Amino acid sequence: MRQLKNVEQEQIGVQKWQWSSLYQHEDWLAIWIGFIIIGMGYLSVITEKFSWGAVKIPKWGGEGNVRFIELFNLGETSRALWTNTLITFVIFVLLFGIGYKLQGGEGKKFLKAFTGLFILALIVSFVSAQVVMKKYLEYAFWALAIGIVISNTVGTPNWLKPALKTEFYIKTGLVVMGAEVLFSNINKFGFYGLGIAWLVTPVVIIFIWLLGTKVLKIENKPMVMIIAAATSVCGTSAAIAAAAASKGKKNDLSFAVGISLIFTVVMMVTMPLFIKFIHMDPLIGGAWIGGTVDSTGAVVLAGEALGGIGGQAASLVKMIQNILIGFIAFAIAIFFAKHVENNQLGSKQVGLSQIWISFPKFILGFLSASLIFSFIIQPTYGKETADAIISTLGSFKTWAFCLAFTSIGLESNLRDMKEQFQGGKPVALYVIGQTFNLILTLFVAWLLLSGKIFPIPQLVA
Amino acid sequence: MGRTVKMVSKSAVALLIIAIAASIYIMKNNLGAIPGLDFGCGQYYYTDVPNWQYIFSGRGYTPSGNILLYIALFFLWGILMYNVWVFLDKSLR
Numbered sequence: 341m342r343q344l345k346n347v348e349q350e351q352i353g354v355q356k357w358q359w360s361s362l363y364q365h366e367d368w369l370a371i372w373i374g375f376i377i378i379g380m381g382y383l384s385v386i387t388e389k390f391s392w393g394a395v396k397i398p399k400w401g402g403e404g405n406v407r408f409i410e411l412f413n414l415g416e417t418s419r420a421l422w423t424n425t426l427i428t429f430v431i432f433v434l435l436f437g438i439g440y441k442l443q444g445g446e447g448k449k450f451l452k453a454f455t456g457l458f459i460l461a462l463i464v465s466f467v468s469a470q471v472v473m474k475k476y477l478e479y480a481f482w483a484l485a486i487g488i489v490i491s492n493t494v495g496t497p498n499w500l501k502p503a504l505k506t507e508f509y510i511k512t513g514l515v516v517m518g519a520e521v522l523f524s525n526i527n528k529f530g531f532y533g534l535g536i537a538w539l540v541t542p543v544v545i546i547f548i549w550l551l552g553t554k555v556l557k558i559e560n561k562p563m564v565m566i567i568a569a570a571t572s573v574c575g576t577s578a579a580i581a582a583a584a585a586s587k588g589k590k591n592d593l594s595f596a597v598g599i600s601l602i603f604t605v606v607m608m609v610t611m612p613l614f615i616k617f618i619h620m621d622p623l624i625g626g627a628w629i630g631g632t633v634d635s636t637g638a639v640v641l642a643g644e645a646l647g648g649i650g651g652q653a654a655s656l657v658k659m660i661q662n663i664l665i666g667f668i669a670f671a672i673a674i675f676f677a678k679h680v681e682n683n684q685l686g687s688k689q690v691g692l693s694q695i696w697i698s699f700p701k702f703i704l705g706f707l708s709a710s711l712i713f714s715f716i717i718q719p720t721y722g723k724e725t726a727d728a729i730i731s732t733l734g735s736f737k738t739w740a741f742c743l744a745f746t747s748i749g750l751e752s753n754l755r756d757m758k759e760q761f762q763g764g765k766p767v768a769l770y771v772i773g774q775t776f777n778l779i780l781t782l783f784v785a786w787l788l789l790s791g792k793i794f795p796i797p798q799l800v801a
Numbered sequence: 802m803g804r805t806v807k808m809v810s811k812s813a814v815a816l817l818i819i820a821i822a823a824s825i826y827i828m829k830n831n832l833g834a835i836p837g838l839d840f841g842c843g844q845y846y847y848t849d850v851p852n853w854q855y856i857f858s859g860r861g862y863t864p865s866g867n868i869l870l871y872i873a874l875f876f877l878w879g880i881l882m883y884n885v886w887v888f889l890d891k892s893l894r
Contacts, residue, residue, distance in 0.1 A: 399839075468843070476828045478843030520848045527871045528859040534871055542882035546889065554893050556806055576845040599817065604842045605824035609833040637844025640856055644835050652861035659857045662847050671883050679887060727854045734848045764810035764817075771813040800861045 361701075366508050369439040371705030374515025376435065378709060381519075381732035382717070385725060394431070394735035395424035397462075402471035411466070428739065429458050436508065445502060453503030460486065460750075461742045476605055479742045480576050484594050487749015496750045504747040510584050511702040513740030514669075517577070518709030520730050520737075521666045524718055529656035532797050535788050536631050537660035540781050544572035545668070548773035556765045561680055562588030563766060565672055566596040571773045573668060574661055575600045575634025580741065581665050585672040585700055586680075590748040591757050597745075599770050600634045608638035612645035623799065624785045626650030630657025631781035632774070652799045653789075666703075666710045673703050 362368050384392035398417060399405045410417050433454050440450045464486055468479045490496060496504075526534065545568045552564030562583065569582030576597050583593040611633065615625035626643045629650070633639045636658050643654025677698035718726040760766070788794055827833060833841065844850045847857050 472828055472831065474843050475831075475834070475839070475841035476824075476843055478845065478849075480845070517846070520846065523872075524868070525857075525859070526875060527864045527866065527868045528857075529862055530864040530866060531871075534874060538875060538878060542879065542886070546882065546886045549886065550889060550893060553890070556810075574846065601842065602817070602820050602824050605827055606820050608842055609827050612833075635842045635845050636847045637840045637850050638842040640850060641833060641835060641838055641841050644838055645833070648861075655856055656859060656862060659847060659859070667879060671879070675883070675886065679890060724854075730848055731854075738849070762810075763807060764814035765806070767817050768806075768810040768813035771816055772809070797862060 364442055364444070365701075366439075366443065366505075367511060367701035367705075369442060370508060370511035370702045371515055371708075373435045373439055373512045374518070374702075374705055374709065377512075377516050377736045378519050378729075378733060381729050381736075384732055385729045386721075392732045394428040394739045395421065396735050396738075397421070397465045397469040399469050399471055399474050405471055408470075425462065429455075432458065432739065432743075436505070436512075439508065440502070440505065449499075449502045453500050456497075456500045457503040457743060457746060457750075460490075461739070461746045464742055464746055477601060479738065480597050480745050481601055483742055483745030484598065484749045484752070487746050488594075488752045488754070489749075491750050491752055492754050500750065504751055506590055506744050506747040506751070507584070509740045509744035509747065510580055511700075511705075513737045513744065514581055514584060515702060515705040515709055516733050516737045516740065518666060518706040519713045519733055521663050521706075521710040521714075522718065522726070523663055523666075523710060523714035525659050525663055528659055529653075530797065532627070532788050532794075533656050533660045536627050536657050536781065536785050538664065540631055540777070540784055541572045541661065541664055541668070543780060544773065544777045545569065547776050548572070548769060551772060552765075552769045556769055558762065558765050558769065560589070560592065560760065562586040562676075563592040563595065563760070564769065565676070566592050567599075567766060567770050568773065569668060569672070570596045570600045570634060571770060571777055573664055574636055574658070575604060577636075577662075578665055578668070580744075581669040581706070582672055585669040585703060586676045587700065589760075590751055591760050594745075594748055594752060595757070595760065595766060596770075599767065603770070603774065604634045604638050607633050608635075608642045612642050612650075615646060615650075621790070622646040622650035623653050623796070624782075624789045626653030627657050627785040627789055628778075628782050630654035631661065631785065632778050633658075636662060649799050663710075666707050670703055670707060673700050 380392050384390050398411070398421065400408045400411060406417055411421055412418055433451065436454065437447060437450055441447050461483065464479055464483045467486070468474060468477065468482045473482065529536075548568035548571060549564055552558045552567070553561060558564050565586040566579050566582045566588050570576070570579035572578075579593060579596045579600060582588070583596075611629050612625070615622070615628070620628075625646050626649065629642045629646075630639050630653060633642055639654050639658040640651065644651035646654075674695065677695045681698045713726060713730070717729065786792075789796060840850050847853055850856060
C-alpha cells in the first residue's frame with residue numbers, strides 16, 4: 341500500500357474525479373492559475389495600464405553584456421532586477437500558495453519551503469544566464485544538475501519538501517504555454533511544411549513506441565513515450581508535455597531532457613557542416629534541420645548557418661512542429677488512459693468514464709488556451725497584439741518550468757536513475773529513433789522540395 | 802535477440818559518451834555561433850528565441866490554399882495515425 345502511494349507520488353499527475361476536484365485538485369487548479377496568468381497578460385496589453393511579466397535575468401559575461409557584479413551592485417540594472425524578482429516571487433507564492441492551501445496543505449510550511457525553492461531556482465537562473473550557458477543549455481540542465489547535487493550530497497531538507505510540487509508547476513507552465521501554440525500557423529509553409537512536419541512526426545512516434553515497447557522491451561512505457569515526443573517534436577518542451585500526459589516519472593523526464601540537450605548541441609553544429617560538405621540544397625537541408633533538431637533555438641541557428649533560404653525553411657518547418665505539441669499531448673493522454681493504464685488494471689472494456697478518470701485534465705486547459713489564442717484572440721485583435729500578449733507570458737512559463745526542474749533534481753536519487761538506465765536501453769531508443777527520424781525527414785524533404793515531383797516553393801531569404 | 806539488444810545498447814552508450822565530450826568541446830569553443838544571432842540550443846521553444854515575432858513570421862513564404870483544407874488534412878492524418886498506433890500496439894508482441 342505504501343509502495344503504491346509512493347508510485348503515485350512519483351508520477352506526474354494521478355487523481356480520481358469528483359466535482360470538488362474543480363477547486364481542490366492539482367489539474368484544475370493548474371488550469372485556473374494558468375488562465376489567471378494569461379488573463380492578466382491579456383489585460384496588460386489591451387488596457388496598457390500596467391506591465392505584466394516575470395523577471396528575466398539579464399545575460400551576463402562576454403562582450404556587450406552586463407558584468408556579473410552589475411547584477412548585485414545596486415546600480416540601475418541591479419535595482420530593476422531585484423524589484424522584478426520580488427514581484428515575481430509574490431505573484432508565484434500567492435498563486436501556488438492558494439493552490440497548495442486548496443489542496444489541503446499548510447500555508448506557513450509552504451511559504452517557508454517555496455521561499456527556499458524560489459531562491460534555488462533564482463540561483464539556477466543566474467547560472468544559466470551566463471553567456472555560454474544561455475546559448476547552449478539554459479535552465480533545465482542547471483536546475484536538474486543543482487537539484488541532483490543537493491539531493492545526493494547533503495540531502496534535500498525536509499522543510500523544503502512541501503514546495504516540491506513538480507507536477508503542479510509543470511501543468512501550470514503548460515497551460516500558459518498553450519497560448520503560445522498558435523494553430524493558425526499550420527499553413528505558414530503551405531503543403532510543404534505540413535508534409536515535412538506532420539507526415540513524419542506521428543510515424544516517428546509510432547516507430548519509437550514500437551521499438552521501445554516491443555523490441556527493446558522497456559517496461560517503463562511513459563519513458564518510451566517521453567523519448568518519442570522529445571525526438572520527434574521539439575525536445576524539452578515536448579518532453580514536458582508528454583511526461584505530464586503519460587503520467588511519467590520525474591526521472592524519466594530528467595533523462596529524456598538530458599539526452600535531448602546533449603545531442604541537440606552536437607546536431608546543431610554538425611548538421612550544417614554535413615549539409616555543406618555534401619553540397620545539399622540549402623532548402624532541403626534547412627527543412628531537414630527544422631524537422632529533426634530538437635530545440636527550436638538550435639534549429640534557427642543551424643538553419644541560418646546554411647544561409648537565408650536554409651534559415652527560412654528550418655524555422656518554417658519547426659514552427660509547424662511547435663504547434664503539434666498540444667494535439668500530440670492530447671493523443672498521448674487518450675492513448676495512455678485507454679490502452680495503457682486501464683490495460684494494466686485488467687479492464688477489457690474501457691468506458692468513457694474510466695477514460696475521463698484517467699485523463700489528465702490540465703490538457704484541456706492547455707488545448708483551450710491554444711484554441712482561444714489561435715481562433716479568437718489572433719483573429720479579433722490581430723497578430724501584433726496576440727504576439728504582444730504571448731510575449732508577456734513566456735517568462736511565467738519559463739519560471740514555472742524552472743521551479744519544476746529544480747524540484748525534480750531535488751527529488752532525484754542517483755541509485756534510482758541508475759536502475760532506470762537499464763543497461764543503456766533508453767539511450768539506444770533515442771539514438772535509433774533519432775536516426776530513423778533523420779532518414780525519414782530527409783526523404784520527405786527531398787520528395788517535396790527537390791522539384792522532382794512537386795514545384796519548388798519560392799522562398800525569400 | 803537479447804545479445805543484439807545488449808550490443809546495441811552498449812554502442813548507444815558509447816555514442817552518448819562521445820556526444821557529451823563533443824558538446825563540452827563545442828561549448829568551450831563557442832562553435833556553431835553566428836554573428837548577430839545570440840541564441841542556440843538553450844532556447845527550447847519558439848517564443849524563447851529573441852525576436853521570435855520576426856523570425857517566425859513566415860515572411861519568406863506566401864502560402865496558397867485555404868487554411869480549412871490544411872486543418873482537414875491535419876486531422877485526417879492525425880486520426881489515421883492514431884488508429885495505426887493503436888492497431889500496431891495491439892497486434893505486435
